[in-house]
Amino acid sequence: MTDLPPILDVEASGFGxxxxxxxxxxxxxxxSSYCSLIRPLPHWTHWDPAAERVHRIRREQLQQHGREVQDVARTLNDSLRGQTVFSDGWAHDYPWLAALFEEADLVPSFRLESLRGLLSEAQASQWQATREAVLREHKLERHRASADARLLQTTLRRLRQTVA
Structure with a gap:
């Protein structure tokens, strides 16, 4: 599996x-994988019930089980240092990571790039169908950050094996 890049996913309180x-x-x-809930800061108050229906994380869970922003940012820096990490939702994940690191008063030690840049046109055209097939086959029902990252990595592997 070493020919596959690291994949990162972020769940958020909503969009916007x-x-x-x-x-x-x-x-x-x-x-290997990592996943952590993040305890919202006092001024992070926006909460979108529609987003909660997707990720199924309640704000109370974050208060109870979330880690401090500094701890999460340090862990990401320690684990991902010097790597280029890929995201399928770069336009959303990048600002959310920026908010995390800004609040932690840290600079990311890794680069976040769009997963789309790794795909040929043929692979991009097959992405959604392949992702849905992988989702069905692996019965991945939990819409959470590390599970989503694994789904994306597995989809990429399948596309590389089947589509030039």
Whole structure:
């Protein structure tokens, strides 16, 4: 599995300017993974019930089980240092990670890039169908950050095996 890049996913309180990261997870090239809930800061108040229906994380869970933003940012830096990490939702994940690192008063030690840049046109055209097939086959029902990152990495592997 070492030919696969590290994949990162972020779950958030909603979409838009006032949303913030509530969970971050990744899967590395060797298949090892990390996932953590993030305890919202006092001024992070936006909460979108529609987003909660998707990720199924309640704000109370974050208060109870979330880690401090500094702890999560430090863990990401320690684990991902010097790597390029990929996301399928770069336009959303990048600002959420930026908010996390800004609040932690840290600079990311890794780069976040769009997963789309790894795909040929043929692979991109087959992405959604392949992702849905992988989802069905592996019965992945939990829409959470590390599970989503693993789904993305598995989809990429399948596309590389089947589509030029």
């Amino acid at each position: 300017r006032h949303s913030y990261p509530i969970e971050v997870g990744y899967v590395l090239a060797d298949g």
